[in-house]
Amino acid sequence: MLSQPSAATVRATLPVVGGAIGDITGRFYDRLFTAHPELLRDLFNRGNQAAGTQRQALAGSIAAFATYLVEHPDERPDVMLRRIAHKHASLGVAPDQYAVVHEHLFAAIAEVLGDAVTPEVAAAWDEVYWLMANALIAIEARLYAEQGVTADDVWREWEVVGRVEETPEVATFQLRPAAAFRVPDFRPGQYVSVQVQLPDGARQIRQYSLSAAPGSDLRQISVKRVRGGGPSPDGEVSGHLHAHAREGAVLRLSAPYGDLVLDESDADTPLLLASAGIGVTPMIAMLEQLAASGHRAPVTVVHADRSPAAHALRADHAAYTGKLPDAAAHFFYERPGPEQEHPAALTGRVDLAALPPLRAGTRAYLCGPLPFMREVRAQLIGRGVAPADIHYEVFGPDLWLGQA
Numbered sequence: 001m002l003s004q005p006s007a008a009t010v011r012a013t014l015p016v017v018g019g020a021i022g023d024i025t026g027r028f029y030d031r032l033f034t035a036h037p038e039l040l041r042d043l044f045n046r047g048n049q050a051a052g053t054q055r056q057a058l059a060g061s062i063a064a065f066a067t068y069l070v071e072h073p074d075e076r077p078d079v080m081l082r083r084i085a086h087k088h089a090s091l092g093v094a095p096d097q098y099a100v101v102h103e104h105l106f107a108a109i110a111e112v113l114g115d116a117v118t119p120e121v122a123a124a125w126d127e128v129y130w131l132m133a134n135a136l137i138a139i140e141a142r143l144y145a146e147q148g149v150t151a152d153d154v155w156r157e158w159e160v161v162g163r164v165e166e167t168p169e170v171a172t173f174q175l176r177p178a179a180a181f182r183v184p185d186f187r188p189g190q191y192v193s194v195q196v197q198l199p200d201g202a203r204q205i206r207q208y209s210l211s212a213a214p215g216s217d218l219r220q221i222s223v224k225r226v227r228g229g230g231p232s233p234d235g236e237v238s239g240h241l242h243a244h245a246r247e248g249a250v251l252r253l254s255a256p257y258g259d260l261v262l263d264e265s266d267a268d269t270p271l272l273l274a275s276a277g278i279g280v281t282p283m284i285a286m287l288e289q290l291a292a293s294g295h296r297a298p299v300t301v302v303h304a305d306r307s308p309a310a311h312a313l314r315a316d317h318a319a320y321t322g323k324l325p326d327a328a329a330h331f332f333y334e335r336p337g338p339e340q341e342h343p344a345a346l347t348g349r350v351d352l353a354a355l356p357p358l359r360a361g362t363r364a365y366l367c368g369p370l371p372f373m374r375e376v377r378a379q380l381i382g383r384g385v386a387p388a389d390i391h392y393e394v395f396g397p398d399l400w401l402g403q404a
Ligand SMILES: Cc1cc2nc3c(=O)[nH]c(=O)nc-3n(C[C@H](O)[C@H](O)[C@H](O)COP(=O)(O)OP(=O)(O)OC[C@H]3O[C@@H](n4cnc5c(N)ncnc54)[C@H](O)[C@@H]3O)c2cc1C
Pocket: 045, 046, 047, 048, 050, 051, 191, 206, 207, 208, 209, 210, 222, 223, 224, 225, 226, 227, 228, 229, 231, 232, 233, 234, 235, 236, 237, 238, 239, 258, 278, 281, 282, 393, 394, 395, 396, 397
C-alpha cells in the first residue's frame, strides 16, 4: 500500500513521469548495460533490446503499476505482477539485482526529468519502485521454492532425444534429463527458458512453451525458425536451435513457468482455445491434457495459419480435439489448399460468426501475435464472454500489460 503523501505526489506527477517514461527506460537500459555489459550479453534478450519491445514493456508496467496504486490504494495488480515474476523466475532474476536496477532507473529519472525530481518526488517514486520490487521478489521466491531451484541455480541440462520437422519452419525437440535431478512438474500452457551459447560467446535466453502434456520425464518444445528480412537479422536462438539441436545435443533449460494455464475449475467450464501460427504450442499441451483427463465439458478449438502446410502440430491439434466427447476444431487458413484434402478448413481470418454460438460462461485462452489476439478478444467480448474469462500468452514482452 502506498503511503498517503506519496500517493498524492505520485498522482500529481504521473502525467509527467508517464509522458517521459519511454525516454527514462531508454536511458535506464543504456546506463544499466554500460555499467553491466554482462547483463545484455547473458540475461536480457538482445533481439528485444534492438527492437525496443522490452523497454516498452518495462515502461508500460511501471506506469500501469503506479496508476493502479493511486486508483486502488488497497489492492495489488496481481495479474501483471504474476506474469512478470514468472518470466523473471524462468531467467534466474535474483533479489539483489533489484538494487542494481533501482540505481540505474533512478539515475535515468533524474537525468530525464532534471529539476522536476524534488526530494519529495524521488521519495514517492522510490516507494512505488520498492512496492513493486518487493512484491515481485516475494512471488519469485515462492516460484523458485515451488520448483526446487534457487535464483543462482536455475539451469538444468537436457539431452535432445528426438527431433521432428513439423513444417519447413518449425521443429519439435524432445528432451530428457541429461543428469540426475528432480524434474519439476508443470501445468499445460507453461514454458521453459532455454539458454544457448552463441558463436560470439553470448549466452542468450528465450522462452518456449511446452508442446506436450505433463506426465513423463520427457519435455517437448516446438520452435519456429525466425527468418530475417530487410534490416532484420535471422532470429538468433531459434536459428541456433534449428542448426545445432540434433539428437545427442544438450540444452540448458529452466524449470517450467508461466501463468497461462488451465484452471482446476475448468473441468466443468466451456472452453475456447484460440491460437495463431506458432501460438499453437501451449494449446496442444492443454488439449492433450484435456483428452488424457477425460474432459467432458464443451471445448471449441480455433486456429489461424497461412496454410495447412504451415500449421505446426496440425495432426495433434485435430487428434486431441477428436478425443474429446464435446469438442470441435475450426482451422482458418489464408490459403486453404485443395478442398478434398482439408474439407473442414475455413478460408481467411478468424471469424467467430462462422462458428456455432459459444456456450454461456465460456473461458477463453488465446495465444498468437498481438493483432490476432486483439481481434479475437474483441469478437469474444462482442459475443458476451466476460473480459475476466479471457486469458492470453504473448510470445514476447507483453505490450498489453499496461492495458490489462
Ligand atoms: C512465454 C513465451 C513462450 C514462447 N513459446 C514459443 C514457442 O513455443 N515456440 C516458438 O517458436 N517461439 C516461442 N516463443 C518465442 C521465442 O521465445 C523467441 O522469441 C523466438 O524464438 C525468437 O527468438 P530468436 O532468438 O530466434 O530471435 P531474436 O534474435 O530474438 O529476434 C527476434 C526478432 O527481432 C529482430 N531483431 C533482432 N535484432 C535486431 C536488430 N538489430 N535490428 C532489427 N531487428 C532485430 C529479428 O529480426 C527478429 O524478427 C515464446 C516466447 C514467450 C515469451
